[in-house]
Amino acid sequence: MDERIEISMLLDFYGSMLTDKQRDIMYLYYNEDFSLAEISEHTNTSRQAIFDIVKRCNKILIEYEDKLKLLEKFMKLTKTKELILNKLNEIDSSCDNIKISNSINEIINEINNI
Amino acid sequence: MDERIEISMLLDFYGSMLTDKQRDIMYLYYNEDFSLAEISEHTNTSRQAIFDIVKRCNKILIEYEDKLKLLEKFMKLTKTKELILNKLNEIDSSCDNIKISNSINEIINEINNI
Structure with a gap:
């Protein structure tokens, strides 16, 4: 950096x-x-x-x-969040169940607020 | 506390x-x-x-x-993690798609490691 x-x-x-x-x-x-x-x-x-x-x-x-090591932990957390968000978005785009899709989007909001 | x-x-x-x-x-x-x-x-x-x-x-x-405020942030993060894990477990138990279920469980592991 x-x-x-x-x-x-x-x-x-x-x-x-x-x-x-x-x-x-x-x-x-x-x-x-x-x-x-x-x-x-x-x-x-x-x-x-x-x-x-x-x-x-x-x-x-x-x-x-x-x-x-707050910066180091923050960098690690940022990577983990990206990985989780990618997985959640993948599920959302492959899912045709509206209830699951809504829950996924609630979780995405929570992850973004971490 | x-x-x-x-x-x-x-x-x-x-x-x-x-x-x-x-x-x-x-x-x-x-x-x-x-x-x-x-x-x-x-x-x-x-x-x-x-x-x-x-x-x-x-x-x-x-x-x-x-x-x-590391303790305060940790307590907030712990609550958010619980909320996300509950939502993920709900999706997992209501979902009959094995691929989605596997992805959900991968995300649960990632959340537990935060």
């Missing part, structure tokens, strides 16, 4: 563990594609301080993932 | 965020039902120190749950 995308996803999972300031800076850098200089201006903080915060938060997020 | 069961479950989710010593003590107290005195003897640490570690780790685990 591209490192920027990975950090952006880790930020989704573990952003609540950062301080508001850390989270805001990481959000601007990884999700809004602000440069360090732009964030520096935006937050009235030196470019070096922003660089240090980004570097440190990167390390923190990766350490959380090493311990809790 | 009973507080001991809740802490024991939080320990499953966030135990990796504690130090080895903290995790061992919490495990003995919440999962093995050791008393503070027994853990004190077992770990060659004062009873007061054990009490402080248990109290502090309790607080840490609850803070992690406040931020990441």
Whole structure:
């Protein structure tokens, strides 16, 4: 996975563990594609301080993932959901029983909400 | 939920965020039902120190749950899985198509592995 995308996803999972300031800076850098200089201006903080915060938060997020593996589990769950949805759609398209078809579609909705 | 069961479950989710010593003590107290005195003897640490570690780790685990809500999400997922499994079993028992029945059972296995 591209490192920027990975950090952006880790930020989704573990952003609540950062301080508001850390989270805001990481959000601007990884999700809004602000440069360090732009964030520096935006937050009235030196470019070096922003660089240090980004570097440190990167390390923190990766350490959380090493311990809790929420991104890894999410990727695995996403694959399993796809596999299940494919099977359910196959059943639905081969099934001529309206009651079964309705139940299948209720299950598809539940899976999509996981 | 009973507080001991809740802490024991939080320990499953966030135990990796504690130090080895903290995790061992919490495990003995919440999962093995050791008393503070027994853990004190077992770990060659004062009873007061054990009490402080248990109290502090309790607080840490609850803070992690406040931020990441892994237990809350797990409880929700468990309910959704039950609901889906019930629906799949209903379809399976009302279905006389062997191919659909086989697919349903494959999906049941996948759901059980989530």
